[in-house]
Amino acid sequence: MTLRAFFLLLSITATGYAAAPISRLPFTYVIDYTPLQESDSDFRRQFLQAAPTLFHPGPELRYLGRFGFGGMVTPYRNMPYATYETQVKEYLDFLRAQGVRWVTPYLCNQTISGNEVHRYGVWEVYDRWPDFAFLGLGEKPEDPILWMQREPSGHLHYNYKRKCFLERHQDDLQIRYAPCPNHPDWRNLCNAEARNAGRIGFDGYFIDNNIIHCYCAACEQRFQSYLRAKYSADELFRAFATRDYRAITLYHEGDLRWWARSIDGFIPWLESKYPQPEWPIHFDAATSLQEVNVDAAGGGMLYGETEQFVAERILSVASPTTFESLRLANPALQTPIGRLRWAETQMFWSQSIGDMLAAMRDAGRETHADFFLMPNWGVFQRIDGAIGRAEDGKDVRRWRRGADWQMFEEDYATGLVAPGVVLDYDLELRYAFSCGIRALLLPYTLNDPALEEVHHAETAASGGSVFVTTFRYPQVREKYRRFFETNADLYEGYSSAGRVALAFFFDQYYYLNIDHFRQVYALNRFLADQQIPFDLIHEDCLEPGPLSRYQAIILPNVVFLSDGQIAALKAYVGQGGTLISIGETATRDLYCRPRDAAVFNDRIKPGKHRRHFSDLHQALPHRGIDLDDGLRAVRKLKAGGKSVAYQRLAELDDALHFKRFQLKGPLTDCIAEALGGDPHLMDPMQASGLRHTLWRKQQDRRVWTVVHLVNKNVRLDVEDGLKRLKTVTNLKVALPAEPGRRRALAVYRTPDQETAFPLISSYHKGQVVVTVPTLSYYGVIQIEWM
Structure with missing residues (x-):
């Protein structure tokens, strides 16, 4: 398919294009957990300058949040409800008068705080349940201690340390429990909280943690319903060699944390690792450790401890091990049925x-x-952040039915750690958009006005994603809010115009195919550095409509595929699309059973429209180490503050050299052949340190193309003074010409100028070329095709 034919197809075929996710208007977002802010006049003054579009306060702004429902118990929980309601409604009126559109308090769906023995916190509500009937909580349920997540042993499961509030020097009485998201009483209470939020005037909730690692009776019951909805009796037999659904239970045998703890020597190993004076904090024990004390350490701590124990005592290695090697050492995961049960x-x-x-x-x-x-979610910028949280119920695609935005809390800023080596949030922004939602980016990193601008720019360019910040740098926040709201035509109603798709199939994680993630993260950096417009696609995109939007699809080490998914890819190639596979492809089915590698080649024969690289190094023969390996090494060094971490990354680059992808590789040539021309939107060398997104919108006969340009040339490792941006001048941008249109009216807009700047465009080999005189942090090219 030629470039012209591809765009002609888009213009006359509404089906595939209409199915694409549509961009939204970005907005400004401030988070602040100052207690009792609704009655604090000093706090309110911060809204008088550059009020955000969305304000995100803490759990204390919820009445039941003050008692420890979805937050920490507070000393002002016994305020009369009438006083609370009056103060909060007046506060909401004040916020909206300043220009705040949405107010979304905090609620953690895996936190109940208090003490069941001392009847403190949530038990103060439970023991006086009729006194709270006006909140619509329903009939008095069973005791909250019965709502909690459970270990396979039946003991309470904790996600945080049982004594985490004591460890933080916040409260020596308060315990942080982990309620089960499947327990009906906890669900009913959370639903009542949502109704009350809407009634009092809140616009939504920020839902923290979203962690489940539970083997309770409610989970087992719902798991049976889940299996029956997914597998017919015959399918169950093919998958698990039984037609008895009750024989398939939650598979704790495959759980690393439980398996490691079942091995003789684990508790003595813990006792020797931690000095006894630290036991009360870590294990809620003083003299000896029992199984229940290990539970009290919490899933987060035990995640790391069990990994280290398996590495040392089972694999007998001191060097770094892979995520999958630690888990596949477990005999329970060494059969297809065992691996599938843990995946399910x-x-x-x-x-x-x-x-x-x-x-x-x-x-x-x-x-x-x-x-x-x-x-x-938490961290997604690093591979270990993405896969490390997935064992606890984290999955963007499976959450999207109830999510409007997806927050990611990131460790690092976006910018340069060395010339040509970019830290960014590109992958998570693209993945959220592909799932039909938008990302919220909250980086715990350096405070600097230059980085504040880059973060606003990167998220705004991504289809409606949002940068989450504090009240610092109001001048930056006000500038971007003004730009968004006065230039809505740059943001609303666009579909991605990328012609290349990179398959990011998150379910490969469940089958322990982590090499898929390693390749996706590297390929995402490669395509971004190469300035090739592209999208991420997920498993649900393996349908004729979504696939038809792309001229080339990259399939990186997708080991586990069903026959139906192979058939969808075969149909795509049969219609003229180019499939580029890397590494192992379809050598196992979704029952985890081996499949001969020749099967995929027999069904989709290699040729002009089916290219294959045996491994990633063949596709991207770039010298050096991967940036993700550098991030992992720096984390293990525990280098100190964020500025020190960036300096360590720069030193790693000096010593070992991070991969740079500004120079093309064999994969570039494959993409060029599939597209029928130069795939680059910009010269990768001139555009080093830049990121872009490409969008298209059609309304009746009018067609627009928009290019968002983000400049990340801010060195993160420079410690002294404010960060400085290196501007880019005379930047040439070459866009695919719109078929059937003779003229391109191009303008350039930035947050630093009030009016659009006209750009001179020229046609060259099926492309329209424009030159941007100066790119500071952020600029947008808009072309209307005439």
């Missing part, structure tokens, strides 16, 4: 979070028609 256990947990979010949002919309939820 984790997929069920992820779906459980999605179900809970969807139910909460529906409940909120009973009292507020536009009520929305913003669940938190």
Whole structure:
């Protein structure tokens, strides 16, 4: 298919294009957890300058949040409700008068705080349940201690340390429990909270943590329903060699944390690692460690401890081990049925979070028609952040039924760690958009006005994603809010115009195909550095409509594929699309059973439209180490503050050299052949340190193309003084010409100028070329085709 034919197809075929995710208007977002802010006049003054579009306060702004429901118990929980309601409604009126559109308090769906013995915190509400009937909580349920997540032993499961509030020097009485998202009483209470939020005037909730690692009776019951919905009796037999659904239970045998703890010597190993004076904090024990004390350490701590124990005592290695090698050392995961049972256990947990979010949002919309939820993931910028949280129910695609935005809390800023080596949030922004939602980026990193600008720019360029900040740098926040709201035509109603798709199939994680992630992260950097417009696609995109939008699809080490998925890819190639596979492809089915590698080649024969690289190094023969390996090494060094971490990364680059992808590789040539011409939007060398996104919108006969340009040339490792941006001048941008249109009216807009700047365009070999005189942090080219 030629370049011209491809765009002609887009212009006359509405089906595939209409199915694409559509961009939204970005906005400004401030987070602040100052307590009692609703009655604090000093705090309110911060809204008088550059009020954000969305304000995100802490759990204390919720009445039940003050008692420890979804937050920490507070000393002002016994305020009369009438006083609370009056103060909060007046506060909301004040915020909206300053220009705040949405207010979304904090709620953690895996936190109940208090003490069941001392009847403190949530038990103060439970023991006086009729006194809170006006909140619509329903009939008195069973005791909250019975709502909690459970270990396979039946003991309480904790996600954080049982004594985490004591460790943080916050409260020596308060315990942080982990309620189960599948327990009906906890779900009912969270749904009631959502209804009350809409009723009092909140617009939604930020939902923190979203962690489930539970083997309770409620989970087992829902797991049976999950299996029956997914597998017919015959399919169950093919997958698990039984037609008895009850024989397939949550598979704790495959759980690394449980397996490691079942090995003789684990508790003595812990006792020798931690000095006894530290035991009360870590294990809620003083003299000896029992199994229940190990539970009290919490899943987060045990995640790292069990990995280290397996590496030392089972694999007998001191050097770094891979995520999958630690888990596949478990005999329970060394058969297809065992691996599939553990995969289904984790997929069920992820779906459980999605179900809970969807139910909460529906409940909120009973009292507020536009009520929305913003669940938190954590780190996604690093591979170990993405896969490390997935064992606890984290899955963007399975959450999206109840999520409007997806928050990512990142460790690092976006910018340069060395010339040509870019840290960014590109992958998570693209993945969220591909799933039909938008990302919220909250980086815990350096405070600097230059980085504030880059973060606003990068998220705004990504289809409606949002940078989450504090009240610092109001001048930057005000500038970007003004630019967004006065230039909505640059953001709303566009579809991605990338003609290349990179398959990011998150389910490969569940089957322990982590090499897929390693390749996706590297390929995402390669395509971004090469300035090739592209999208990420997920498993649900393996349908004729979504696939038809692309001229080339890259399939990186996708080991696990069903026959139906192979058939979809075969049909895509048969229609003229180019499939580029790297590494192992379809050598196992989705039952984890081996499949002969020749099967995929027999069904989709190698040729002009089916290219294959045996490994990533063949496709990208670039010298050096991967940036993700550098991030992992620096984390293990525990280098100190963020500025020190960036300096260590720069030193690693000096010593070992991070891969740079500004020079083309064999994969570039494959893409060029598939597209029928130069795939680059810009010269990768001139555009080093830049990121872009490419969009298209059609309304009747009018067609627009928009290019968002983001300049990340800010060195992060420079410690002294404010960060400085290196501007780019005379930047040439070459866009595919719109078929059937003779003229391109191009303008350039930036947050630093009030009016659009006209650009001179010229046609050259099926492309329209424009030159941007100066790119500071952020600029947008808009072309209307005439």
